[in-house]
Amino acid sequence: MIAVQPAGDGLExxxxxxxxxxxxxxGGRFQPNERLIEADLARMLQVGRTAVRxxxxxxxxxxxxSREPHxxxxxxxxxxxxxxxxxxxxxxxxxxxxxxxxxxVTPADLVKLRQSIDAMRERVAQGDPLGYSELNARxxxxxxxxxxxxxxxxxxxxxxxxxxxxxxxxxxRPGRTEESLEEHExxxxxxxxxxxxxxxxxxxxHLSQVVSTLKWSIxxxxxPPSWLPG
Amino acid sequence: MIAVQPAGDGLExxxxxxxxxxxxxxGGRFQPNERLIEADLARMLQVGRTAVRxxxxxxxxxxxxSREPHxxxxxxxxxxxxxxxxxxxxxxxxxxxxxxxxxxVTPADLVKLRQSIDAMRERVAQGDPLGYSELNARxxxxxxxxxxxxxxxxxxxxxxxxxxxxxxxxxxRPGRTEESLEEHExxxxxxxxxxxxxxxxxxxxHLSQVVSTLKWSIxxxxxPPSWLPG
DNA sequence: GGGCTTGCGATTGTCGACAATCTTAGCGAC
DNA sequence: GTCGCTAAGATTGTCGACAATCGCAAGCCC
Numbered sequence: 001m002i003a004v005q006p007a008g009d010g011l012e013x014x015x016x017x018x019x020x021x022x023x024x025x026x027g028g029r030f031q032p033n034e035r036l037i038e039a040d041l042a043r044m045l046q047v048g049r050t051a052v053r054x055x056x057x058x059x060x061x062x063x064x065x066s067r068e069p070h071x072x073x074x075x076x077x078x079x080x081x082x083x084x085x086x087x088x089x090x091x092x093x094x095x096x097x098x099x100x101x102x103x104x105v106t107p108a109d110l111v112k113l114r115q116s117i118d119a120m121r122e123r124v125a126q127g128d129p130l131g132y133s134e135l136n137a138r139x140x141x142x143x144x145x146x147x148x149x150x151x152x153x154x155x156x157x158x159x160x161x162x163x164x165x166x167x168x169x170x171x172x173r174p175g176r177t178e179e180s181l182e183e184h185e186x187x188x189x190x191x192x193x194x195x196x197x198x199x200x201x202x203x204x205x206h207l208s209q210v211v212s213t214l215k216w217s218i219x220x221x222x223x224p225p226s227w228l229p230g
Numbered sequence: 231m232i233a234v235q236p237a238g239d240g241l242e243x244x245x246x247x248x249x250x251x252x253x254x255x256x257g258g259r260f261q262p263n264e265r266l267i268e269a270d271l272a273r274m275l276q277v278g279r280t281a282v283r284x285x286x287x288x289x290x291x292x293x294x295x296s297r298e299p300h301x302x303x304x305x306x307x308x309x310x311x312x313x314x315x316x317x318x319x320x321x322x323x324x325x326x327x328x329x330x331x332x333x334x335v336t337p338a339d340l341v342k343l344r345q346s347i348d349a350m351r352e353r354v355a356q357g358d359p360l361g362y363s364e365l366n367a368r369x370x371x372x373x374x375x376x377x378x379x380x381x382x383x384x385x386x387x388x389x390x391x392x393x394x395x396x397x398x399x400x401x402x403r404p405g406r407t408e409e410s411l412e413e414h415e416x417x418x419x420x421x422x423x424x425x426x427x428x429x430x431x432x433x434x435x436h437l438s439q440v441v442s443t444l445k446w447s448i449x450x451x452x453x454p455p456s457w458l459p460g
Numbered sequence: 461g462g463g464c465t466t467g468c469g470a471t472t473g474t475c476g477a478c479a480a481t482c483t484t485a486g487c488g489a490c
Numbered sequence: 491g492t493c494g495c496t497a498a499g500a501t502t503g504t505c506g507a508c509a510a511t512c513g514c515a516a517g518c519c520c
Contacts (some may be wrong), residue, residue: 012299012300012472012473012474013473013474014287014473037500037501037502038501038502039500039501039502048473048474048475048476049474049475049476049502050473050474050475051473051474053284053502053503054283054284054287057244057284057287057288057291058287058288058290058291060288061287061288061291061292062291069242069481069502069503070242070480070481070482070501070502070503071481071482071483071501071502072482072501072502082380082381085379085380085381085382086381088326088330088379088381088382089323089326089379089381089382089385091326092322092323092325092326092382093319093322093323095322096318096319096321096322100318149315149318149319150312150315151312151315151316151318151319151389152315152318152319152322155319155385159381242502242503242504243503243504244503267470267471267472268471268472269470269471269472278503278504278505278506279472279504279505279506280503280504280505281503281504283472283473299472299473299511300471300472300473300510300511300512301471301472301511301512301513302471302472302512461520462519462520463518463519463520464517464518464519464520465516465517465518465519466515466516466517466518467514467515467516467517468513468514468515468516469512469513469514469515470511470512470513470514471510471511471512471513472509472510472511472512473508473509473510473511474507474508474509474510475506475507475508475509476505476506476507476508477504477505477506477507478503478504478505478506479502479503479504479505480501480502480503480504481500481501481502481503482499482500482501482502483498483499483500483501484497484498484499484500485496485497485498485499486495486496486497486498487494487495487496487497488493488494488495488496489492489493489494489495490491490492490493490494
């Protein structure tokens with residue numbers, strides 16, 4: 001028997017639809033609160049309505065879309081308040097994970113983390129906050145991997161996809177990337193020293209900055225809700 | 231128009247199936263790893279196979295059920311290692327919540343918490359660990375409510391339903407309930423004082439005990455896996 | 461007997477059709 | 491003009507049927 005790997009397929013088609021939809025939503029290719037009509041999505045994704053339906057149920061459970069009986073699904077609009085809740089949870093979990101990482105970390109891991117930070121430093125020098133943000137995500141994910149807690153990892157990934165809409169607010173603040181870079185250095189230093197308490201503290205400092213930035217951006221923008229007519 | 235509240239119904243029937251199944255699984259009415267056959271469940275719950283299917287997808291996303299393409303669904307067996315992961319996450323989140331609770335708590339809340347602890351003390355005196363356990367859950371949920379972070383609350387509820395199978399191990403250890411009771415007192419004391427750091431520390435102490443108990447129960451029981459034949 | 465193939469029953473995955481429900485546009489009364 | 495009502499269209503919820511796939515047991519070859 002030729003072990004043909006079924007091209008990433010071999011999955012029920014609902015999973016394919018789920019992944020594409022998830023990518024599309026968290027990638028911002030839908031407006032917040034936009035209606036998600038099953039028939040349209042089915043045409044769009046080239047799958048049956050059954051598959052779309054399954055995908056929507058999953059995304060609902062995951063918190064990315066909200067479904068009401070007989071009224072269909074919409075991409076869920078996470079409020080600013082909720083974004084703060086999410087960020088608080090994220091701080092907690094990242095603290096836990098970096099603490100575990102401090103005891104698990106290998107020299108090879110440290111090399112990779114160093115490479116990530118160096119790459120980030122380049123982006124800062126080039127004034128490329130978006131590239132920085134991507135590398136930032138990679139840095140954190142590396143820590144998740146090292147810490148070896150799949151449960152927390154999964155939760156964090158979910159939370160991140162829910163709050164992605166607020167991400168740019170925390171990146172684009174002037175001078176933020178430079179600060180962020182130094183905070184990352186502190187985390188790496190603690191990990192290198194195998195200092196669990198230090199790593200946790202450094203992570204708390206780092207992410208508390210993110211929370212503050214987010215809070216600031218929310219409170220300072222008391223703009224009228226632009227989605228209301230009139 | 232008479233506003234007839236559709237008797238808790240008005241939901242798509244998939245939600246009803248989901249709730250019942252969830253209750254049944256986390257209530258231990260299925261064996262771990264037991265196959266969940268759609269047609270059987272449909273008969274059992276008096277709903278169509280479509281609804282069962284939707285429920286299973288949700289439970290899969292939630293981690294209570296594991297589904298493989300063309301191979302059906304089983305109640306997910308969470309490994310001991312995973313139970314520890316979950317408990318670690320739980321400690322993190324409960325710390326966060328009790329910290330927030332310390333700043334939100336009202337006198338009325340304190341009265342209710344006091345009542346819960348008093349009721350627990352009674353159960354301890356009566357030697358009723360199961361009743362104690364229920365009240366324990368209530369105490370923690372009260373704190374969740376006070377802390378007012380829906381996101382963390384939801385995650386904690388999910389985690390709890392996943393690890394419920396290991397709960398009895400942490401309750402039945404001799405002398406544990408007495409210790410647990412005093413730890414609860416410490417938490418309440420910190421909350422009464424509005425001491426966020428103290429509350430967090432007390433919660434950490436409390437739940438670390440649970441983690442230790444769980445670890446101890448796992449490591450000490452190097453029993454042969456009873457579910458293997460022979 | 462051991463290992464492989466084959467066939468069958470059991471179960472899941474998908475689709476189309478239809479019923480139930482919501483939403484919107486049109487119409488008429490005031 | 492606007493309010494309320496009605497009908498049509500759009501969309502979701504549910505079911506039954508069928509195809510695809512799996513697991514198992516019987517049979518076959520060596």
